[in-house]
Amino acid sequence: MTVRPAAHPRLVLAVLASCGVLVAVMQTLVVPLLPSLPGLTHSKPADVSWLVTVTLLAGAVFTPLLGRAGDMYGKRRVLIIALASMVLGSLLCAISSDLPVLIAGRAFQGAAVAVVPLGISILRDELPPDRVIPSIAMMSSTLGVGAAFGIPAATLVVQYANWHTMFWICLVLGLLNIAAVLLVVPESALRSSGRFDVPGALGLSAFLVCLLLAVSKGSAWGWTSPATVGLFVGAAVIVPLWGAYELRSTAPLVDLRVSARPAVLFTNLAALLIGFAFYANSLATAQLVQEPTSTGYGLNASIVVSGLCLLPGGVAMVLFSPISARISRSRGPRFTLVTGAGLMTLGYVVRLFTSENLVAIVAGATVVAAGTAVAYSALPALIMHAVPVTETAAANGLNTLMRTIGQAICSAIVVTVLTNVVATSAGVTAPTLRAYLIVFVIAGLCALVAVVLTLLIPSPRAIPARHPELAEAGRTT
Template sequence: MRPGVHPRLVLATLASCGVLVAVMQTIVVPLLPQLPALTHSHPSDVSWLVTVTLLTGAVFTPLLGRAGDMYGKRRVLLIALASMVFGSLLCAISSLLPLLILGRAFQGAAVAVIPLGISILRDELPPARVIPSIAIMSSTLGVGAAFGIPAATLVVQYANWHTMFWICLGLGLLNIAAVLLIVPESKVRSSGRFDVLGALGLSAFLVCLLLAVSKGSAWGWASTSILGLFAGAVLIAIIWVWYERRVGAPLVDLGVSARPAVLFTNLAALLIGFAFYANSLSTAQLVQEPKSTGYGLGASIVVSGLCLLPGGVAMVILSPVSARLSAARGPRFTLAFASGLMATGYVVRLFTSENLVAIVAGATVVAAGTAIAYSALPALIMHAVPVTETAAANGLNTLMRTIGQAVCSAIVATVLTSMVATKSGHTAPTLNAYLVIFVIAGCTALVAVGLTLLIPARRRTAAGSEPVLVEASSTS
């Protein structure tokens, strides 16, 4: 650790940045039903306020991660925060939908703050503090999302809806100032030129894939547009892989990414992102369903948001616990345990979907598993990649979680719109629709357990030394 670097202050600063960008991802969700009237737009157009953030976050997370490894992680972190602040300003000053969508696009790019923060912690903190610190930093993605919806519901209920964007803007400026004052610039850099063609190819692939997944339910899964996007994604992926395997300094080192330790960790991250998002999407809507459905509780938007609050608190508490568990049993065990805990939470939800207290309990168990899982993922990644590729590798892992959330959103929307019933003139999803979602999410978490068990076990080279992978070629 360099002189003048204060580990706790650095961690607190980076974690606050992570929580803020994660909160920003979900703050418009409670507002979606009201936005068509507020912006004089069609509901299908308003949904772009969520879709565009997903797209830009997925595209820029791996790109900014690689740029951070090459040009300075703190520098790129500040660029990402500035993007969020600018996007918040656009959303705060206007009710025009095109300007709001543009602002949300800038906000989405800031998700790269989390993998960049993880990489800075690895470079700057003493070895004994690294694993606990990255566990907290990684979990901010879930913590912020868990707190974002409840916070937004309160703002929507009791203040002008632009207020939440002004709050994000102000907190973003404070975070920029804190980073400038507290966080040092890492001296660890990777060599080579930035892979522009690789970046364009990956961006095109992600746009085609995530746009098809996000809009499949609205446009029709068998429509020409959706099938064309999927076909384009496959074609671009083939060309991109061919190119990346031949370029001297690739955007993504496919050799490293194909190692079992990295590959199975990333696949598990995708499924865990799916299982986590199903919990958030279903809970808020389930408790708001009218009592005329026979199972709905008719809760207000504020109550629906507050149902997720205990899960957010659990995530804050359990992040450091996850680090201790990883230190004692290894992050592979921690990830398997966390995935199993998420599956258990969905079993609870499967049989208690008509009682508010039980719904909150089940959602909290899933959130607890998510916190532990998110805390373990970067530790597994960092033991498997060179130190010069930390930000890029964690950016790819964060991207996999984002893809999992996108797929989850599409499946949840499809299930809830296809399994409906009409009572007293009101059309709503049936209880079975929610139960199907819980079964799918629970099975997804169980598959994540299986993938985790395929990750190579690690051994210690000596008492108290850094654990390494059993396969010698995967250590850095």
């Protein structure tokens, strides 16, 4: 039952977008800390890396589960649960330097990524038709905006304050977000029927853990190690069994028949590749500018400077999200996604020839970030064109999951390239410039393939009458 009408759509959007940015910041918050955390926690570097891995795993597992729960039991209710999980995780990380406690806290924080698809679905259900497309565009882009601002913010905190401070800040902001949601955001009356698919949830979780753990840890464990190979085999065995069960279920966690529709399938595959291309930009830029000058191309920048290099990209993402919405309304979300992925491809072409100058590096990274904002903003509109209105949270959760998988694969490939294509100069072993160029080529090709996949998406036809704004955008695609 709707608590109150969404009388102030801008306020609803502002509250939900602030939630999205905060949980996105959580994903990259510890990245600048990783070199220092072994000493701070009296742990091995390999063990500390679990602070990133567990967040990725928790986000991948809980995003589709909470999305489906939101469709069934109330999106605002589940949104608050996800935010509470982030607050609990922040508290654990704020009060302890013990690695197991920190890992548990990061797992709770990772589960909160479901806030973004839940927010998108709330906006679709509650806002006036003329506000739907620009609002979901902004909400979708918060994943990129938060990640882009997270690393610079974390570097400043690490440099000038106790590292626990950033978790205390996030805890307070999380509590404020929960209060704002309770005061401003209405509960949607739209619900899907049936019982929650527990076996499907367990099967999907097992598959994702096997796959993402192998991808995330393969570089450290060895790609041919028994643990890595065993996890890949486990994922390969689980997925067909899970798929067969879901096809027989009357109320599946993931409707595979809907997911196999070209409009959904190609959009999700494009999301995976765009997630890869986006994350490569962040990972490579932050490390590239810190390389020593003895490499012949490195700038020997500080950790703060490396973080600030990503800040213009974050600003570009904020500015380009509303532009993306205007393009979607005039030309359709498919055209918008092609434009965004094409801009990312162009950005990586620029990066191939400008990797030895700080200003040019920032410019190239900003072009990629702008393309990411345009692409991310178009994805939920394409998904919502193709799925029933009662499945929007689950469908957007799956799309967000595909972006997460793309980022996980990207991280593994970037680490593998930068640790194997190296040279030693002046007693320092570091990646060569060729290693970074390989990363840019791979990321650029991913963006280019995303363009091709987007062109294969059929024009949307069946749009819910309650959202003529989406229907109008669909007809122009």
